[in-house]
Amino acid sequence: MRISSSALRSSIPKPFSALRTSFRGLSTEESTTHFGFQTVNKEDKEKLVGGVFSSVASNYDIMNDAMSLGIHRLWKSHFINRLDAGMRPGSNRPLDFLDVAGGTGDIAFGLLDHAEKKFQDTKSTMTIADINADMLAEGEIRYKNSKWNDGSDRVNFLVQNGETMDAIPDNSKDVYTIAYGIRNFTDIQAGLNTAYRVLKPGGIFACLEFSQVDNSIIDYAYQAYSFSLLPLMGQLIANDRESYQYLVESIRNFPKQEEFKGMIEKAGFYVPEKGYENLTFGVSAIHIGVKL
């Protein structure tokens, strides 16, 4: 059952076939990392993740809706509401937002929408960065058809690696958001350190990501659902079981809430008390850090 853009997909090599050939040349333990439940060379992970996202880019939203039964929209709007970011009335300096790994732009446009509706903020700028040009291309298509494309240059798109972000200068952003992207970084701590670098003092780091469920009964049900149903849905809807298998496995490997909070503190952020909010029993979690 193929959906549109199949031409785009078939020209990109499937990530796991690349994996089978690279196993022969595996080097020492330190230069390997995890790719879902596989162990791969660090240099290869970026390419493999790129492959996954290129192949899911066009159906990304449909797959998100199918996988989380639409709840991901609730999570994202809760994230935007809790962040409550925007230039307040009576203030004279607009904010600079940076949305990382937000290729398709839903969080980015949601943030701008929220700022406009709640605070009448029409001046804050938004930079959407993504390592994957295909995902970014989807975002640009959406932007062209949206109201934000009003010639004011508020929104721009950059292809950037979240771990280095060479094009973004130090101390230049007020709000750094990353939704469901940080688990794909090869070196999460480097990503956090870069976030610290690009934020201005007083800037907020906000991360929405899948996390560990604390209740063991619900966790059992959730694992059963993820590992059996999701790749199957990937197969049926997008004819791409392996990418969705990777997505599910990468969720499992992501650090727990407290551990990730520790990593955020290690990058230099001040984490307010508790530091994370569990959504739906911990299936997703919002982590906050402040650069002081």
Add this chain to the structure above:
Amino acid sequence: MSIVSKRLLSSAAPPLEAAAKKFYGDKVSYGSLSKAQKAFLDRVIRVDQAGELGANYIYFGQYTVLATKYPHLKPVLQHMWDQEIHHHDTFNKLQTQRRVRPSILTPLWKVGAFGIGVSTALIGKEAAMACTVAVETVIGGHYNQQLRILMNQYQDIPVYDEHGKEIAEPDMEIKDSPELTSLKDLISQFRDEELEHLDTAIEHDAEKAVPYMLLTEAIKLVCKGAIWTAERV
């Protein structure tokens, strides 16, 4: 000035810590306890206060029944009961000074402990001694567990010298605040006295009680349940 106000305002530590403070002087100060560490100390004082209350009333019950019937046991029981009263008073004072919430089921513990004391004493003097064995065994293990945690989980509190600078590797003697040291000393002293009661009870024919296993195991279970409840409620 009212006596209560004097107590509130005085910078001298209450008598329990005065001796320790004299040794350390005012040259060091300590960082804060984490929320979890405070929660544990709160729990320790509450459950130990309830435990000593229970022990106090158990001996009260046993004494009431046995003292007249068995005059030779009177001094033994009296001595053990007096020590328990002292333990209970110490924890009462500690509960007030540290502003810890006492267990809300205190009336229940009073009635229950008195009931256990009286009923085992009515069964027989050996049964009363067996009850003592059971209770003291559980309390001994319980105090040991508390000591283990107090020794292991309170290692990371920073120590500051008189200028406010953190001392990198403090001596064994000043590493723990007088508050924690005196609590640990108190608990180990009380544990030793409880184990002494255990030995006394065995000397006085505890093992001759007829349903020995049943009695001791049942009472141990009840004690463990009471400890679990008093920690939380």
Add this chain to the structure above:
Amino acid sequence: MFKQVRAYIPKARGVRFYHSIDHPSSNLIVNPDSIESTILTNSLKHIPKYGFNSYCVTKSIQDLKYPDSIHSVLTSNADGKSLEFQLMLHWLRIQRSKLHEHIMDPASEFHSIENEYERVSYLIKQRLQYNEPIIKKLSYGLSQLSTPYNLSQSLEELHNLSDDIVYYAGDESNDFAWYTKRAGVSSIYVASELYMLSDTSENFKNTKEFVDNRVRGFDGLGGVYNNIEQWGAFNAIGLVNLVKSQWMRG
């Protein structure tokens, strides 16, 4: 061979507990170093003008010359507290620490009062006095406290206040009376505060009388629990003696 010691430290819920003597920084009501409390403390001075509104927080951030993004530290609060509720809670905590400072001042007239219940009365009146500058805005703040999702946290703060008041008054109870005294003070305080909202007398004279009356009534209750215990023990002893004497006869 050696049993693993499980990390048995209990999960710390929000309840006030354990006042440390050698670790005084553990007893702080408001942590003065954190950025959240800096912002909130500064917003308190805008309350007389704007009430318990999130605009106070915005103004405070602008006063302190922090960027607007810092709002997110407060709005993204992990417990889900709204800005207005956080403002109200912070105000309550600051008043409680003000009360503590008042007590710690040796020159205060509080220290010449001997009777425990009169001390309670004095403390409640003193705390209510801190409401006077914002009395017109207070009803909105109090309504924040009683919404169902905020209720548990506001009750915790109320219990902390009555624990403080009863402790400063000199309570030394070790049993059920500990609970009855604090419950009593909590209810008197809530009733007095609500009374104060609609009190138009000179210098809130009527509220002060109200507090005194309530505490006097409560004084009588104080001995009730101990009396019940004594009565129960007396009757139990009497019953045992009765049974013994009947048994002897039969």
